Every structure is written in C-alpha cells, then in structure tokens.
Amino acid sequence: MVSYEPSRVIRVIPDILSALPLTLWVLALTVILGSLLGFLLAYAQLADERGFSTLARGYVFTLRCTPPIVLIFLVFYGLPRFLEWWLGIDVNGWSRSIFVILAMTLLFAASISEVFKSSYLALPKGQLEAGLSIGLTDSQTFVRILLPQAFRIALPNITSAVINLLKDIALAYTIGLVDLMGEGNLIISRNMGNYSLETYTAVAIIYWVIALILSVVTHVIENDLDTREG
Secondary structure, three states, rough: OOOOOHHHHHHHHEEEOHHHHHHHHHHHHHHHHHHHHHHHHHHHHHOOHHHHHHHHHHHHHHHHOOOOHHHHHHHHHHHHHHHHOOOOOOOOOOOHHHHHHHHHHHHHHHHHHHHHHHHHOOOOHHHHHHHHHOOOOHHHHHHHHHHHHHHHHHHHHHHHHHHHHHHHHHHHHHHHHOOOOHHHHHHHOOOOOOOOHHHHHHHHHHHHHHHHHHHHHHHHHHHHHHHHOO
C-alpha cells in the first residue's frame, strides 16, 4: 500500500519556492519578448503584402503544431551546433534559462499572435475611419481608439495563453533547468525517490496558486475597464 503524508506536502513547499524567482523571471521575460514578436506576426498576417502574410501564417502554423518539449530540445541541442557551424560561435556555456526563454518565446509568439489578430478583427468596422475623420493620424487612432478596445477583447485569452505558457515552462526541467518542477525533482532525488507523490502535490499547489493569482488580476483589470467604459 502506498503511504501518503499530507504534512510532508507543507514541509516541502518552502524548498520548492526557492526556485520561484527563476520561474517567474523566465515567464515574465518570455511574455514580454513573445508579445513583441507576436504583435509583429499578427501585423504581418493582416498586412496587404501577401509574402509577409504567407510567411507569418506559415510560422504560426508550424510553431503551434510543434510540441513544447520538442521545441525545447531543438533549441537546446540544435541551436549551439547551428551557431557553431554558421558563425563559429560557441554557446554551450550559456545558461539553460536562455535556451528555455528562446524556445518559449518562439512558441508563445505563435499563440499570442492569433489572440492579437482575432481581437483586432473583432473590433467594430469603421473604427479606423471614425478616428481619421476627427483628425487623428493612423498611429493615433490605433493607440487611442483601437488598442484599448482590442486589449479588452483579448484580455481573457491573453491570461489563458500565459497560464498555458507557465505549464509549458515546467517542461524545462528535462534539460536541467532548476525551476519549480526542476527543484521538485531534485528534492525527490535527494530523498532517494521517497515522498515523490507529496512533492509533486506541493509543486501542483504552487502552480495552482500562481494561476489563481493571474486569474484574479485579470478579473480585477476587466472590472476596472468595464467601470471606465460605463
């Protein structure tokens, strides 16, 4: 019979939380870089230039069809060899977090670009013309009129994309990154495989709390936006 000690879950949480800063750092940097690339991809897909649109759509399709763990392996094992062959640069000494951020940025950009694109297309028609008719430039119309509305529409899906990213980053332990999941596995190894179920429960609780905080923050922002619009 498998034993389970609930008290062990509480005792192991502080040790796992020591890896929380690295996890949040990787998450935050990936969201920022991925959002910038995703915005460019969404813009390219909506552009009149067919070549750019085709390339962007091909990128999004390819990355969205690539399992996260496969992409991590491709970047971690393939990128150093490619850079050494192409530019003669040795990046084998780089931190594992850099490779994870690169891989997750490529993946997150593909998914978030679809969120940006769909939210823009969901805007009422004629918004751009209305802005131009009152003397605003294209950029002013986008920043003052289109962007706030698109953000309000996209916010729930952005939150879902970030939570999915958080779960995908947990796969980084497979290349030795000591994030929350990696720290949990190290603890299990130090305990010679004992209390693995309790340790994984502790890891899951931490991920649940982070996801809950993200959801609550999103809900607060949505309510604030609704109040301002009202």
